[in-house]
Amino acid sequence: MLDQTYPRNLRLLNSRDFRHVFDQTQWKVFCPGFLLLAAPGRTTETRIGFVFSKKNIRLAVRRNRFKRIFRDSFRRHHHQLPPVDILVLAIKEANLTNDQKLSKNLSRVWKQLNQRIGSDPI
């Protein structure tokens, strides 16, 4: 049975975690509307965090929705990924995408991230 849960230790929890990813960014992956930054993990787990500003996604409903789609996809795929810390940034084009497009893109995104890490190891 694959581990598809999403407990607390798979999330970036405080500003130190976030600062770490920003300062130590080693891999980047684009996804329409979003930019993923990744850095070597500070723990033995693969972790994820979000920076969605009101400036880029105006409605709170849409911000929540995108996070949930990301989180759900992440909990299904995180077992494929090495222990890195991932940060998802929303950019202005996030307004142009929608739920279906995003969830479609995501399985490709994880694969792409895995390749980047494989070709440029820690």
Added chain:
RNA sequence: AAAGUCGGCUGGACAGUCGCUGCCGCUUCGGCGGGGGAGGAAAGUCCGGGCUCCGCAGGACAGAGUGCCAGGUAAUGCCUGGGGGACGUGAGUCUACGGAAAGUGCCGCAGAAAACAAACCGCCGAUGGCUGGCCUCUUCGGAUGUCAGAUCAGGUAAGGGUGAAAAGGUGCGGUAAGAGCGCACCGCACGGGUGGUAACACGCCGUGGCAGGGUAAACCCCACUCGGAGCAAGACCAAAUAGGAACCCUGAGGCGUGGUCCGCGCUGGGUUCGGGUAGGUUGCUUGAGCCUUGGAGUAAUUCAGGGCCUAGAGGAAUGACUGUUCACGACAGAACCCGGCUUACAGGCCGGCUUUCGCU
């Protein structure tokens, strides 16, 4: 039935699988099970409170807000009822609704004139003058009277015309023509009376021929209200590092220089305490609460009895997928909590009332 108007409700449903989260129970501390988990606007943050801290807010000035009356409320700029005004056949809707007789500013175009009024066209020309006819008188120059004409002085504001607005309207009298000039009725102002808690109303009485443009969401004047900051408020626990205080120990110590000693240079260790950063706990959901029955009140609301506990996260949960189904699903996500207002909103449902038409 159609059109309209006012008010209220609702905001896909069901099942399965995989997740998240706080609560309860069990636990071999790995987890397992159970039952909770966004809104009518959670939104804008525009008002009013509770709560917390600063503080103790007395006066003056400034500033902001409110502005018909009564009631409701913890409170309000909100709500309910009432009054005035405007709109609509009507149900109803709208109303920032104190003061223009304290002062200042502004008022396009048109028009003769836009404010201690004035007089373009028009009307009149009684009165004073001018010209002519006639009567009477005559000192033969004229004088008096009367009639007519022109309209010089002048009178007038009814009519025309301009405008949103030009010193109230209609009628009769009056006059040279006119005019509140006089009178009647309507309107207006003031005083009184009656009704109403009051705003205010009156087919009531009296007095006065009669207020003198608009604009105060322009300045302003008047009356009333307002201490400041906000849950990142505030309270508690508290590493590591640096620094501080007190006490104790050492000062023949330790480190450096040096081959070693002397010498020279620099100062240490321990315990406790308070402040306090990261971080954690709390504030954090039982409340001006919801449902229901009955009473008071036109209503807002309130009183009494019974029942219920209904999100509480924290880089921030409430989601994803699959199937069935229907009217194919709008606006939109809690962040200390309430009461309002405002704005957004696919559909659907219910009720009151009005107008028109049809039937009995």
